[in-house]
Amino acid sequence: MPNADPFTDALHEWIESFMHHSMRNFILYAKEKGLSMSQIGALFHLHRMGTCGVSDIGDDLGVTSAAASQMLERLVQQELITRSEDPNDRRGKQIILTDRGQQTVRQAILARQHWLDQLAASLTPGEKQQVLTALQILTARSSQLGDGPN
Amino acid sequence: MPNADPFTDALHEWIESFMHHSMRNFILYAKEKGLSMSQIGALFHLHRMGTCGVSDIGDDLGVTSAAASQMLERLVQQELITRSEDPNDRRGKQIILTDRGQQTVRQAILARQHWLDQLAASLTPGEKQQVLTALQILTARSSQLGDGPN
DNA sequence: GCATATATTTAGGCCCGCTTAACTATTCAG
DNA sequence: CTGAATAGTTAAGCGGGCCTAAATATATGC
Secondary structure, rough: OOOOOHHHHHHHHHHHHHHHHHHHHHHHHHHOOOOHHHHHHHHHHHHHOOEEEEEHHHHHHHHHHHHHHHHHHHHHOOOOOEEEEEOOOOOOOOEEOOOHHHHHHHHHHHHHHHOOOOOOOOOOHHHHHHHHHHHHHHHHHHHHOOOOOO | OOOOOHHHHHHHHHHHHHHHHHHHHHHHHHHHOOOOOOHHHHHHHHHHOOOOOOOHHHHOOOOOOHHHHHHHHHHHHHEEEEEEEEEOOOEEEEEEEEEHHHHHHHHHHHHHHHHHHHHHHHOOHHHHHHHHHEEEEEOOOOOOOOOOOO
């Protein structure tokens, strides 16, 4: 595992630790709510996009539009999304999150970041400043590179 | 969404971006390999633990040992794990990753960190130093707090 | 040694996610 | 206006993940 480069090693070790803790919480939350990974993926896609069509979600998840249609039907029944006709193109549907859907996504995000929030709360102001600097560097690079289409 | 605290905002924005990109790659890899989230979870648990029993994995995933047993059977058939009698307690089984299983986990980890590795590659030495400092702070806090039992 | 607890497996059954194929409705190109 | 493309739904069928209940094998306490 050690990679000879201290920076890379530290980065990978951190990813391992962070992903382990945050995904654990996240998956636990999804299971509590009875949501599959596909359903979570759809809700998050809607959260980012605001609204989109059935096959957009299928494409995002890498499944057929038939599969997406069926899965969205279950989300409608759970009142997490609504599906209405697109007035501009009456073949298509406009999917949007309901209030409950919005809330579900927000709570999923909280679950996902909970561990790191706790850890951050234990930092001194000086340490927070150091971490903030790093975050700003990374976020800046992130938007420079391929943050467009996704 | 804005939280009034610049540090917290930056942290959450970063988590959003990182999780979106890295989970996308990760889930894509799992789908390519035909592995469910539960199976991935089991492989990662074994990767961390070295070896464990059937119900350990069930507990970790939050499912019954019956469910774990069935899922592990599929991993055995795919030659990602082996299941052998525990010599110390012949009721139990010792589950271990095969070479293929190890490799699968390693590739999953690569998929998961690929986006951030690429981003890191675009940093200047000075920026890397800043980020490294932050990583060291976070990793130190992480091992101080509840990194034991998990 | 025997009753009880523990570790795992097997069987039956349910629901979900996915696929392909067929069908409906609407839009678009020429 | 007509034929082809596009968006979505529906039906049939497969396989997986999960559960409960029951069975098997082993270990432990008294």
